[in-house]
Amino acid sequence: MNFFIQIIVSGLTFGAMYALAAVGLALVWGAFNMLNMAHGIIMTLGAYFVLVWAEGWGLPLWLAGPFAFLAGGLFGAGVYFVSAHWMLRQRNFEVTIIIATFGLGMALEAGLMKILREWFHASPYAQPLSMGADSFLINDVPVSYQRLIIWAVAVVLIALVALFLTRTTMGRAIRATAQNRDAARLMGVKVKRVYVIVLALASALAGVAGIMLSSFKDVVPLMGQTPMLKAFIVIVLAGLGNMAGALYAALLIGMVEAAVKVLVADKWGFLAMLVVVVIAIIWRPAGLFGKHQIARQ
Amino acid sequence: MKTRDYVFFVILLALAAAFPFMGVPRYIIASTLLLFCYATVVSQWNLVFGIAGIFSLAQLAIFAFGAYSTALMGRYLDWSLWPTFPIAGAAGVIFSIFIGLACLRMRGIYVALLTLAISQTMFVLIQTDSDCSELNKAINPSTCVAFTGGPQGLGDFGTFGWREVLGGRNWMMGDYYSMLGLLIVALVFTAAMTQSRIGLAFKALRDNEELATSRGVSVFKYQLIVFAASAFLTAMAGAFYAAHFGSVGTNLVSFPLLLFLISMLVVGGIGRNWGPLLGAGLLMVADEFFKEFSDLRNIGLGLVVLLFMIFLPEGVAGAIESVCKRLQRLALVQHIERRLTAALRRDSAAPD
């Protein structure tokens, strides 16, 4: 019973973090078939923005989260203007943008490492926003307050994104672009603006996901890589571009990881996810929750 | 491939064979043989990616699989490494067939994500391998080494063995020609593959997908064949890499090496005959020149990949090809013009 609770608690936490990272990826893919391989480094940067804000500049800690959100968003818009903007007309855009943003991500990561070596002499760092291990008990299983905050932040942010997409004019334009790009343009939607906004939004969420990740482990330069790949696995499982599906898939993947971690060992988690996804796609080619895009030829 | 390509190939080959006797320093020989190794991998990747249109990022995983196969056989079975090479190649083929069966029926973009995830899985599994293995205790009871060596990597499994044959001064030559031999096999194989029925089928597919599929070209079957076949030499290249360095580590499946190989593919030109050689050559030379700025290396590589994808997605080979084509067209136009003016002059000179 106890390890069951343990799996749920830990799985919900992983799920919340992956959801924040994956919803943005799904949003960007839906809008213009771009997979952003620099997503991982933006997660990492989110965690570092807090360090810079709180410890580098000594500004109030409670504003560090919003700062990381905004800075992540700006970075996302920057990614658009240095890569996708110039490549939209390429015939193989889906593929070339992956390679281009992979290069960009690696360059950013190496640049970050170089700056960090000069700014913060020691790495890893503890995440200033982490609340430590203070916890309460559910049936003898400790649940840290940190987790409660992660759940709350994830739920609030995702609800806000949902409201934005369904209730605002820009949100409707984003959904319209994802559903039929040419039709959206015929309505007067400036699609390039939509691309910038979705990339900024996805990156802002990734920044927050990065803070969450670093609140359990430390802030280190390569911390975003594996979570990014897990977020990719999540959107593949959901069916590319399916945002609601990405939420469920994130929770499912989080649970799988937690179960493997509790029952077997941490290191098999990634392999287990991969197996789940491959089986899921062979079973349901459009992804578990996909409707339109068929994954298989 | 034209006759000109073959002539060019033979000249390059002669140059490469004579290179160690040109009085170049030893470390240049060492980086050139590494170039051969990477060029082998990239040529096979080009076959998979550029010719067969499979957007696989598992090439590095297959390379590392070959390297680790040889390392593990050399260490735990105490074999000489030569017989392990073909076995490592075959292991790579089997590994790639598993990957192919799982991924290749999917759309390109899913293939990219899943193969990248497979590489990362491999990285994580080796990186976190920390339990002392019984097999290692049998070799040296006093130390604790994980089965794959874990994050520290694995050594002590032997080398090509040229030191025993050629001596301490010349063993590098042995390694050099071994790598060169592998590269030649890889290039010949690539050329044969491109011109085979399968290669032509893929060309037909690129030119007109509907027509090709209606003629019964089974994309999945052919893709799987190319994917598996190219895995053999890729894994062999890994095995040779292990045999040259005498050690393997997780850097073989890491993002920085993936970036390095991708930049070779991209700079050379994806899907171009000369792309892999050109790309590997240019990148190795650039790497040599910028050695002092090694902490800027990945920044530079990343930006190179980004800029090439934006401005020159067909790579240097593609750019050269299109310049040549334009020059040829220009020459043709001039030729026609000359003929026309000559004809006109004759007409006007002729009496009415």
Next chain:
Amino acid sequence: MAETLLSVQNLYAGYEGQSVLKDVSFDVPEGGLISMLGPNGHGKTTLLRCIAGLLRPTGGQIELAGRRIDGAEAETVVGLGVVLIPQGDMLFPDMSVYDNLKMGAYLPRVRKTFDREVEHIYEILPRLKERTTQLARTLSGGERRMLAIGRGLLAGGRILMIDEPSLGLAPIVIDQIYEIITDLKASGRTILLVEENASRIIDLADRIHLLDTGHIVWAGDGEELQNNQQILETYLGG
């Protein structure tokens, strides 16, 4: 006749090296209903895509009230007042009928009057009112066409281009749609109508152009077309 609103001169266009439109020229006067007639696959849709900015022409020019619009992006062209109701409807399948209509009024010039205008649309197209909350993907073919027309009307604009409004619909639905188009014409809207079916537009259009393999091969009004036995037999099957 009134002043020229849209003018197409020597237009060339195509896909991947194949030219579909060759030297197409015609004018659309303010308040007129001009029609392009011709068999499928002869460039009618390409022509409208070019004017709407979804496809870049390879030669020639397009002017709206004296201003060049060829080469502009679709989102700019619609902002200038050229509205296309596309072939195949191109709805937003996972949005409700209401949200689809709201997207029609996306441009700032019509956004504020949406609440009033949508009531007007519901009057013309009562079926849409019954289905407001339904997803567009669940509509029938006729309802889709209605929604596409309603969405296009909400965009306002100076000229309305309609691509094959009768394609694939039951005769009774086609009648309804042509009633709406007739009303639009009567209310003074400028319309460029593409059709395959001559009988529907012979009495309606001010001028009819016949498009054949990318060329305009004949132009005249409905009466002239009816009297031209040769054209009717060659292109329109009698």
